[in-house]
Structures are given as structure tokens and as C-alpha cells.
Amino acid sequence: MGYRILDKKELAMNEVWYKIHAPHVAKKVQPGQFVIVRAFPNGERIPLTPVTWDREEGWITLVTFVRGKTTLRMANELKPGDELLNVAGPLGNPAPMKKFGKILAIGLITGMVEVFPIAKAWQEFGNDVTTLHVTPNPMVILKEDFEKAVSRHIVEGYDLQPGWGMQEIAQELVRRAVTKVRELLESEHWDLVFIVGPAGGQKAVFEVVREYGIPMEADLHPIMVDGTGMCGSCRVTVGGEVKFACIDGPGFNAYKVDWDELIHRVGFYTDLERKALEEYLKAIRGGGQ
Amino acid sequence: MAVKRKIIKERVPTIERPPEERIHDFREVDLGYTFELAVKEAERCLQCPYDYAPCIKGCPVHINIPGFISKLVEYRDNPDKAVKEALNIIWACNSLPATTGRVCPQEDQCEMNCVMGKVGDKINIGKLERFVADYAREHGIDEELLFEIIPRIEKKGQRVAIIGAGPAGLTAAGELAKLGYDVTIYEALHAAGGVLMYGIPEFRLPKEIVEKEIEKLRKLGVRILTDHIVGKTITMEELLEEYDAVFIGSGAGTPRLVRAPGINLNGIYTANEFLTRVNLMKAYLFPEYDTPVKVGKKVIVIGAGNTGMDAARSARRFGAEVTIAYRRGPEDVSAREEEVHHAKEEGIKFEYFINPVEFIGDENGNVKAIKFEKMRALDERDSRGKRKIVGTGEYVTLEADTVIIAIGKHPNRLIINTPGLEVDRRGKVVVDENLMTSIPGVFAGGDAIRGEATVILAMGDGRRAAKSIHEYLTKKRAGQNA
Ligand SMILES: Cc1cc2nc3c(=O)[nH]c(=O)nc-3n(C[C@H](O)[C@H](O)[C@H](O)COP(=O)(O)OP(=O)(O)OC[C@H]3O[C@@H](n4cnc5c(N)ncnc54)[C@H](O)[C@@H]3O)c2cc1C
Ligand SMILES: Cc1cc2nc3c(=O)[nH]c(=O)nc-3n(C[C@H](O)[C@H](O)[C@H](O)COP(=O)(O)OP(=O)(O)OC[C@H]3O[C@@H](n4cnc5c(N)ncnc54)[C@H](O)[C@@H]3O)c2cc1C
Ligand code: SF4
Ligand code: SF4
Ligand code: FES
Numbered sequence: 001m002g003y004r005i006l007d008k009k010e011l012a013m014n015e016v017w018y019k020i021h022a023p024h025v026a027k028k029v030q031p032g033q034f035v036i037v038r039a040f041p042n043g044e045r046i047p048l049t050p051v052t053w054d055r056e057e058g059w060i061t062l063v064t065f066v067r068g069k070t071t072l073r074m075a076n077e078l079k080p081g082d083e084l085l086n087v088a089g090p091l092g093n094p095a096p097m098k099k100f101g102k103i104l105a106i107g108l109i110t111g112m113v114e115v116f117p118i119a120k121a122w123q124e125f126g127n128d129v130t131t132l133h134v135t136p137n138p139m140v141i142l143k144e145d146f147e148k149a150v151s152r153h154i155v156e157g158y159d160l161q162p163g164w165g166m167q168e169i170a171q172e173l174v175r176r177a178v179t180k181v182r183e184l185l186e187s188e189h190w191d192l193v194f195i196v197g198p199a200g201g202q203k204a205v206f207e208v209v210r211e212y213g214i215p216m217e218a219d220l221h222p223i224m225v226d227g228t229g230m231c232g233s234c235r236v237t238v239g240g241e242v243k244f245a246c247i248d249g250p251g252f253n254a255y256k257v258d259w260d261e262l263i264h265r266v267g268f269y270t271d272l273e274r275k276a277l278e279e280y281l282k283a284i285r286g287g288g289q
Numbered sequence: 290m291a292v293k294r295k296i297i298k299e300r301v302p303t304i305e306r307p308p309e310e311r312i313h314d315f316r317e318v319d320l321g322y323t324f325e326l327a328v329k330e331a332e333r334c335l336q337c338p339y340d341y342a343p344c345i346k347g348c349p350v351h352i353n354i355p356g357f358i359s360k361l362v363e364y365r366d367n368p369d370k371a372v373k374e375a376l377n378i379i380w381a382c383n384s385l386p387a388t389t390g391r392v393c394p395q396e397d398q399c400e401m402n403c404v405m406g407k408v409g410d411k412i413n414i415g416k417l418e419r420f421v422a423d424y425a426r427e428h429g430i431d432e433e434l435l436f437e438i439i440p441r442i443e444k445k446g447q448r449v450a451i452i453g454a455g456p457a458g459l460t461a462a463g464e465l466a467k468l469g470y471d472v473t474i475y476e477a478l479h480a481a482g483g484v485l486m487y488g489i490p491e492f493r494l495p496k497e498i499v500e501k502e503i504e505k506l507r508k509l510g511v512r513i514l515t516d517h518i519v520g521k522t523i524t525m526e527e528l529l530e531e532y533d534a535v536f537i538g539s540g541a542g543t544p545r546l547v548r549a550p551g552i553n554l555n556g557i558y559t560a561n562e563f564l565t566r567v568n569l570m571k572a573y574l575f576p577e578y579d580t581p582v583k584v585g586k587k588v589i590v591i592g593a594g595n596t597g598m599d600a601a602r603s604a605r606r607f608g609a610e611v612t613i614a615y616r617r618g619p620e621d622v623s624a625r626e627e628e629v630h631h632a633k634e635e636g637i638k639f640e641y642f643i644n645p646v647e648f649i650g651d652e653n654g655n656v657k658a659i660k661f662e663k664m665r666a667l668d669e670r671d672s673r674g675k676r677k678i679v680g681t682g683e684y685v686t687l688e689a690d691t692v693i694i695a696i697g698k699h700p701n702r703l704i705i706n707t708p709g710l711e712v713d714r715r716g717k718v719v720v721d722e723n724l725m726t727s728i729p730g731v732f733a734g735g736d737a738i739r740g741e742a743t744v745i746l747a748m749g750d751g752r753r754a755a756k757s758i759h760e761y762l763t764k765k766r767a768g769q770n771a
Contacts, residue, residue: 024514024522033521038479044570044579045479070579086479088516225570225580228477228518229702230487230542231562235553242546242553247702261553264654268555272581279576 002083006059013138014066015110016075022087023058025050031117032095032219032251036227037062038086039078044070047224047246049114050090051142060087063141065110069276076284091227092250095217097125101191104184105150106132106205108173108197109139114219115196116142120149132184134177134201136160136169156180174204181205185212192217195254199266203259216254220245222265237261298409301330303416308634312605315491315573318631319391319416324368327420331361334412335404343402344414350382350749354399354414357421373430375421380434382752383418384463385456387426387498388485389745390419392595394625398745426501435505438467442509445469447762450532452519452704455483456744457735458538459506460751461758466509468759473532475517477703480569483540485744487569488561488596490603493628496568520703525710525731533765534730534758537718538751541736543699547591551648552694556585556656560592560600560695567603584609585690589659591645592695593617594741598628600693601637609691611637616644616664621675642666642678643685648692660686700737715740723757724750732758 007019025035034049050060064071078084095118103122107115112133123129129150133140137157146153156176160169177197184190185208193209193216195202202218209216222234222245229247236245237258243249304320311318322330336355339345344354357375364371379386393399395415403411425431449465451458454476462472480486482499507513517523519539528535544559546552563582566572570580584607590600593615601611613632615622618641622629633639643661651657663683666676700716711719711727717740718733720726726733734750736742 024517028522040579042571042574042578069576086516088477088479088518090521091518225562225565226478228542230477230544231565232544232546232559233562235546237553258553261654264555265553268655269581269583272575272583276576276579276581 002085003087005078005080005082005084008078008080010075011063011141013136015139015141016064016066016071018062018064018074018078019059020062020084020087021058022060025087025089026053026055026058026060029053029060029090030094031121033090033092034114034227034250035060035062035087035089036091036224037084037088039070039074039084041085043073043085045086045088045225045227046070047091047221047227049117051113051116063110063113065139068273069280072277073280088227092246093248095121095251097121099126100215102128102130102189103192103194104130104132104181104190106134106177106181106193106195106197108177108195108201109135110141111195111197111219112142112146115194116145116149118194119146123150130154130184132156132180134173134180134197136173154180170198170200173198174201177201178204178208181208185209185214190214193254194218196221199259199263202254203263206254206257206259210255217251218254218257219250220252220257220262221250222262223269236265296408297333300410300413301326301333303413308631308636311492312635315603315606317495318492321423322416322420324371324420324424327417327424328361328365330413330417331358333405334358337404343404344399344412347401348382348399349743349745350752352382352399352418353378358412358414358417361417361421368424369428369430372421372424372428373434376425376431376434379418379421383745383748384460385502385744385748386418387422388456388494388502389748390415390417390422391494392489392625392743393745394743396626423498426498431505432508435508439509442467443469444471445762445766447471447533447766448473448531449758449762450475450528450535451538452528452535453477453483453538453540453701453735453737454481454503454513454515455538455540455735455747456485457540457737457747457751457754458483458536459502460748461536461538461734461755462511462751463506463509464752464755465758466506466511468755470758470762472510473512473514475519475523475528476513476515477518478569479515481513481515483538487565488599490564490568490599492602492606493599518703520707525707525728529728529730533762534732536751536754536758537704537726537731537733537737538735538747539701539704539737540747541698541739541741542701543716544694545697545699547645547648547694547696549645549647551650551656554648554650554656555654556583556690557648557692557694560590560596560693561698563600563693564596564603573603573606582607583691586610587689588612588691588693589614589687589689590693590695591615592697593622593624593629593639594695594697595624595628596698597693597695598624598632600695602628602632602635604691604693605635605637612640612687612689613637614640614643614645614659614661614687616642617675617678618642618666640687644678644680646684649686656689656692658686658688659692660684698736698741700740704737723760724754725757725761730761
């Protein structure tokens with residue numbers, strides 16, 4: 001069928017924004033839901049989150065963090081006017097729309113894009129929403145959009161140091177997130193904390209929030225294949241039960257999540273993912289690009 | 290006018306690739322008949338009279354088996370004509386013969402009571418059916434036949450929505466399109482075919498065959514919307530506003546998991562995930578294809594149905610040592626006979642009467658072994674005729690770095706949560722004798738109403754439902770015109 005890329009740009013370092021013609025998704029999507037995208041005939045199916053959409057005009061926007069072969073290949077090979085092969089969805093359950101009161105919604109790195117539609121809807125629903133974006137400075141995104149959409153938007157950015165690898169970036173991310181969240185919880189009253197980001201960071205923040213006993217929700221990112229409840233790749237243990245994040249989630253009560261299991265599961269293919277990326281880099285460099 | 294026939298006791302064998310060759314790739318194992326061999330096998334058929342022929346009774350969709358077989362012999366000097374005539378007979382009851390000829394459990398159906406069995410080998414009905422379909426496809430004869438049908442279609446001006454592009458949905462769509470309805474299929478995945486695409490491996494059912502079948506449907510005017518998940522992208526109520534009738538063919542896609550500690554350890558796949566990665570996403574071609582899969586050195590597959598065999602044989606093709614662990618005994622293995630035979634030829638081991646009770650992991654959260662309880666069979670049988678089993682209190686631990694769970698599936702959850710749709714305790718959609726569900730105008734068939742069944746039963750349902758939908762819509766038209 002094909003879903004046309006209406007527009008594309010780099011929002012910040014490694015953060016690529018796409019505007020996609022996908023009327024079937026635009027018509028139905030709710031904050032908290034995601035889509036599964038397949039961009040190439042020999043490509044993977046990957047979950048991504050509609051950030052904004054127009055039901056009438058039939059488009060959605062997606063933001064990807066370039067981190068592995070598929071997201072790099074999308075950034076590298078797709079141009080406006082091209083088509084994504086598949087955009088399936090919307091999938092997953094919408095975030096609960098209730099009056100919680102005062103909400104702290106946290107996005108770690110690109111997790112922030114998923115926070116956007118939810119935080120905006122919560123604010124419109126009558127909640128008082130503060131958003132916190134923890135990220136390396138060159139990857140700050142959607143700042144103005146957040147400032148318009150919620151009561152208060154905080155960016156906890158940090159500069160990248162020469163010689164840092166992924167591990168150092170992640171360590172600093174966790175350190176910053178934990179420190180900032182503790183500061184906010186210490187100084188103000190909160191009714192709900194919400195977080196999207198890498199599982200390790202989510203767990204570290206959860207451990208702080210737990211000390212304060214504040215209700216906490218987390219959108220989980222296990223590895224998905226179909227996104228329709230058919231494969232079980234996305235299974236997580238929540239409250240001692242096996243759940244499928246794609247149809248039971250992706251949002252869950254953070255107190256009930258088996259975080260260590262999730263951290264193991266998202267890392268299962270790391271070696272193969274690296275191999276795929278290296279071969280791709282070799283191919284494009286060899287191809288003289 | 291009984292023609293005296295010479296009895297030929299032995300089956301004409303099909304051409305099969307040797308196990309030591311085929312375990313290194315995903316190409317088809319059985320290469321089927323040539324026209325000459327097919328005619329030789331066809332000549333063995335005793336041509337039992339239509340009303341008596343036990344093969345016809347055994348086939349769930351009652352194909353006129355002696356009828357199509359006789360055409361191969363009758364027109365042996367004109368292969369194209371022979372095949373066209375034979376295909377025409379098969380198509381009256383079955384629109385996916387290339388598939389069913391390959392995957393039907395023939396030994397329990399058409400071939401079960403074949404009269405030839407009393408004096409020698411039964412007729413190889415499945416392989417003959419497959420031959421007709423393959424030859425027709427390769428020589429454009431199926432299209433020829435299709436193009437003869439298309440101009441005769443009378444448009445009815447009514448619209449039908451089909452949920453799911455598995456064998457049930459595809460068959461219903463084809464039949465309804467031939468009856469002149471405007472048909473749209475909603476399919477959640479990016480490819481149509483259902484289990485034929487994502488479950489059954491290439492070495493048993495080449496995907497090209499399924500794709501060709503789907504092309505034919507498109508030529509009949511059927512619209513296929515992939516990436517559309519009913520219940521999310523569009524609701525049942527919306528479908529009912531847009532369409533005059535709906536058919537649910539959403540299958541039994543929810544994998545059952547073993548209820549034992551450690552089930553979420555890394556390296557434990559459901560058969561659905563493993564086979565989807567391997568078949569639909571072509572992980573056996575990684576990194577040329579982007580989707581990864583990890584197959585260790587020692588693989589244990591839990592369950593001995595068709596799904597278990599497919600998972601085991603796929604894993605074997607990655608070079609692993611593979612064991613199938615089954616809680617019952619050899620006589621209760623439910624997979625097709627041919628698959629079990631092929632699996633054994635390919636060096637897959639079988640362990641019977643063991644039931645997993647715990648998955649044991651290493652410090653990184655990867656599975657390394659399974660603890661099983663040894664089971665014992667009683668004389669008493671359950672409702673499916675299988676011997677009941679009980680635990681013995683004795684345990685055995687087997688090492689495994691990859692585990693594949695193939696113990697069955699439940700109906701797809703997104704569909705069974707449809708408001709107003711009656712489902713039974715196990716999530717199967719409840720239908721009446723016309724395959725209509727509790728929602729008027731909504732029909733269902735295949736694994737969605739049966740739990741896990743077979744391709745031919747799903748197709749049979751698709752065909753029956755199409756007939757019911759046609760009657761339902763004929764009345765509706767009459768009502769509108771009155
Ligand atoms: C519900 C949900 C919503 C998401 N929304 C976004 C989003 O809006 N923007 C964004 O940049 N990312 C999002 N992600 C993560 C995104 O799917 C991964 O970034 C993407 O799959 C990485 O593919 P890759 O080939 O580039 O990287 P890879 O090298 O394949 O993987 C890098 C890391 O991404 C994760 N990952 C890989 N494959 C999958 C997969 N099939 N499913 C889930 N995670 C995977 C793994 O943790 C892996 O370690 C979302 C994930 C989920 C589950
Ligand atoms: C590995 C394996 C091997 C098998 N081997 C054999 C064999 O050798 N012989 C045999 O006869 N049978 C075999 N079977 C069983 C057989 O494949 C099934 O009985 C048959 O496919 C059922 O057909 P169906 O059309 O009812 O459903 P399916 O084939 O399951 O198709 C259902 C389709 O509906 C789609 N769908 C589900 N929910 C939605 C939704 N909400 N919206 C839109 N689309 C949706 C799914 O994506 C899928 O494409 C096997 C099954 C498996 C899993
Ligand atoms: S459809 Fe299946 S059961 Fe019927 S004749 Fe063909 S192979 Fe035999
Ligand atoms: S029962 Fe056997 S011998 Fe008789 S018609 Fe059928 S296939 Fe031929
Ligand atoms: S991604 Fe397959 S079941 Fe959730």
C-alpha cells in the first residue's frame with residue numbers, strides 16, 4: 001500500500017522527525033498508543049509513537065532516535081515523497097484520562113516524544129502537568145511544544161564529554177534523572193509520576209519515587225514483533241503475572257513491574273543488533289556514500 | 290461400465306530432498322510429482338463410485354477425488370487439458386489446493402479409508418491435488434480458469450468486510466467475490482495469509498504459493514487492507530455501518546504459555562514468535578534481513594503438534610541439536626504423520642512423558658535448563674481420545690539454551706473483546722448452524738470458532754459462511770426492494 005513521507009527533518013542530533021500520511025491511524029490514535037512501522041522489504045517491524053496528528057488531514061508525526069540499523073537506515077535512506085511500506089495501528093491502550101491532580105511526567109532522551117501527547121492531554125483534561133526532559137544537550141527536542149502544552153517544562157540537559165561511549169552517556173543520564181527527580185519530589189507535592197525511557201533509567205527513577213510512596217505509571221518498551229498479541233515477544237511480568245505489553249500495556253503500574261527481567265529482555269539481541277549496524281555501516285561506507 | 294483395472298500396490302513416490310541436504314536450507318523438502326509420475330499414481334485409483342467413495346467422505350470439503358484423478362488419466366496425452374479439467378473439479382470445493390495438498394493431515398482425512406489401503410498403499414491424494422495446483426499455477430492454467438469466471442460475475446452492490454486474511458478469511462473473500470459482492474479484507478499484519486505466511490515454514494509451504502493465491506483474490510476484485518487491526522484501527526460497530534455483513538476469520542493467535550517459573554527468561558520463545566521471526570521476517574537470512582533470532586546449540590521444543598514440528602525443524606536448520614519434549618506418549622502426537630517422519634529423518638529427538646515445571650536461568654537471565662516432571666499414562670481417555678496422564682513425582686533436568694513453547698493457542702484477544710460478541714469459556718466465538726455470531730450480520734469461522742484446528746476446516750468454514758452470507762444478503766436485498 002505505502003504511506004507517504006510528507007516531510008522529514010533532523011530535530012536535533014540523532015533525532016529525526018517524520019510526517020507520514022497514514023489516515024487510518026490519524027483517525028483513531030489516542031495518547032499512549034503506538035504504531036508498528038516497516039520501512040524496507042527486508043526490514044524489521046519496529047514500534048514508534050505518533051507524537052502529533054491531524055485526523056482531518058490524515059497525517060501523523062513520528063520521531064526516531066537513531067540508535068541501530070533500522071532507525072539509521074530510515075534516517076539515511078528515506079526522503080520526503082518516499083513511502084513507508086507499513087504503518088500498522090494504532091496499537092496498545094490509550095493512557096488513562098483522569099483527574100490525577102499534580103503530575104510529574106518524565107522523558108529520558110527520546111522517551112520524551114511519547115510523553116508529549118499524554119502530558120498534553122492530561123493538562124487539557126484539567127491536571128497540572130510538569131514535564132521533565134533528561135537528555136544530553138544536543139538531543140533536546142520539542143522544547144517549545146512542551147512549553148505551550150503543559151504548566152511547566154524542565155530540561156535537565158548535560159553536555160557530552162569527549163571519549164564518552166553509550167555506557168557513560170547512560171550512566172550520566174541515570175545520575176541526572178535520579179538527582180533531579182529527588183529534588184522535585186523533596187520540594188513539592190505530587191499525585192502521580194509517569195515515565196518513558198530506557199528500562200534501566202526507569203527503574204532507577206522508580207526506586208526514588210518509591211521512597212516517597214507516590215503513585216507511578218511507566219510505559220514499557222520490551223521488544224515487539226507483531227504488536228497485536230500474537231507472538232509474546234513483548235511479555236513482561238507485572239504483579240507476578242505474565243502480561244503482553246502490546247495489548248495489555250504499554251502503560252503499567254511501576255510498583256508492579258519486574259524491572260530486572262525487563263532489563264534483561266530488552267538486551268537479549270544486543271550482539272546481533274550491533275552486528276547488523278556494523279554491516280550496514282560497512283556497506284554504506286564501502287558504497288562510497 | 291466397470292473397467293477392469295490392474296492393481297498396482299505400491300505408491301508412486303514423490304521426489305524428496307535427502308535430509309542431510311535439506312537441513313542446511315529452508316527450501317521445500319518434497320518436490321512433488323512430475324506429470325508422468327502423477328499419471329502413474331492416478332492410474333492406481335480404483336475410481337470408486339461418487340456416492341460410495343470413502344475418500345470423498347473423509348475430505349472435510351468433499352472434493353470429488355476420483356473425479357479429478359480420472360482427468361489426469363483420461364487426458365494423459367494433453368497435460369494442460371488434464372490439469373485444467375482436474376482443477377475445475379477441485380475448485381468446486383477448494384480454492385487453495387496447492388496449500389491443502391501440502392498441509393492437510395491426509396492420513397486422517399481423504400486418505401484414511403481409501404479402498405486401495407486394503408490391498409496395498411493408499412492413493413497419494415494430497416500429492417496429486419498439490420500436483421494439479423502446482424502445474425496449473427506454473428502454466429497459467431489457474432488464471433485462465435479464473436478469467437473465464439470473472440466476466441460471469443454479477444455485481445450485487447452489497448459490501449462485505451472480512452476480518453483476517455488466513456485461510457478462513459481468504460476463502461470467504463474469494464467465494465463472496467465470485468458471487469458478486471464487494472469484499473474488503475482487514476488484516477493486522479503487513480502480509481496476508483495468516484498462519485500460512487507467519488507460521489508454516491517455507492520448507493513445507495513456499496510463501497510464493499501463498500502470495501500467488503492472494504494475487505488471484507486481488508484479480509477477483511478483493512481489496513486487502515493490511516496494517517488494519519479490527520478493534521483498534523476500526524471497530525466492529527464501524528464495520529457494520531460501512532458494510533452489509535462481516536466475517537470474522539481472526540484465527541487463534543494468542544500463544545499459550547507454560548505456567549511455570551522462569552517462563553520469561555531470555556531464550557524462551559513462543560512458537561509463534563520464533564516462527565514469525567523465521568518465516569514472516571526471514572530471520573534465517575539475518576543480517577541481510579534485519580530481524581534477528583537466536584538459536585542456541587541445544588534447543589528444546591515443548592509440544593508435539595504441527596507447530597512443534599515446524600519449530601523443531603526450523604531450529605534444526607540453524608544447526609542446533611533439537612529435542613521435542615512431549616508430556617504424552619508417541620501414539621498421541623498430533624502432528625501430521627509426514628512431518629513427524631521428516632522430523633525424525635532430520636535428526637530431531639523425541640522425549641515422551643515429561644512435563645516442564647521450571648525453567649532455570651543463568652545470572653544474565655538466559656535460560657540454561659528445564660526441569661521436567663516425569664509423567665505416566667492411565668488407561669482412561671479424555672474427550673479427544675488421548676490417554677490421561679498423571680505426574681509421577683520424579684523429575685529430570687535437561688539442558689537447553691533455546692526453548693520453544695508450542696503447547697497451543699487461544700483465539701485472538703482483540704476480537705473476542707468486541708462488545709456484544711458471544712464467546713465461550715475458552716474465548717471461541719459462538720456461532721449458530723449458519724455460522725452467524727450473536728451479532729446479526731456478523732459471521733465467523735476457522736480457528737476463531739474452533740480453537741486450533743486445520744487449514745481445510747478453516748477453508749470449509751469460509752466457504753460455508755460465504756454461502757450463509759449470500760443467503761442473508763439476498764434476503765436483505767429483497768427486503769430493501771420490497
Ligand atoms: C511502545 C513503544 C514505542 C516506541 N516509540 C518510540 C519512538 O517514538 N521513537 C523511538 O525512537 N523509539 C521508540 N521505541 C523504541 C524503538 O522501537 C526502537 O528504537 C527501535 O526498534 C530500534 O531499532 P534499531 O534497528 O534502530 O535499533 P536496534 O539496534 O535494533 O536496537 C536498539 C535497541 O532498541 C530496542 N529495540 C530493538 N528492536 C526493537 C523492537 N522490535 N521493539 C522494541 N524495541 C526494540 C532494544 O532495546 C535495542 O537494544 C518504542 C518502543 C516501544 C516498545
Ligand atoms: C506452525 C503451525 C503449523 C500448522 N500446520 C498445519 C498443517 O500442517 N496442516 C493444517 O491443516 N493446519 C496446520 N496448522 C493450523 C492451521 O494453520 C490453522 O488451523 C489455520 O491457519 C486457521 O485459519 P484461520 O483463517 O482461521 O486463521 P489464521 O490462519 O490464524 O489467520 C487469522 C488472520 O487474522 C488476522 N487477525 C487476527 N486478529 C485480527 C484483527 N483484530 N484484525 C485484523 N486481522 C486480524 C491474523 O493476523 C491472521 O492473519 C498449523 C498452525 C501453526 C501455527
Ligand atoms: S482438501 Fe485435504 S482432505 Fe480434502 S482431498 Fe485435499 S488433501 Fe485430502
Ligand atoms: S477411495 Fe481411494 S481408490 Fe477409491 S476413489 Fe478414493 S482415492 Fe480412489
Ligand atoms: S509484540 Fe507480539 S505479542 Fe506483543
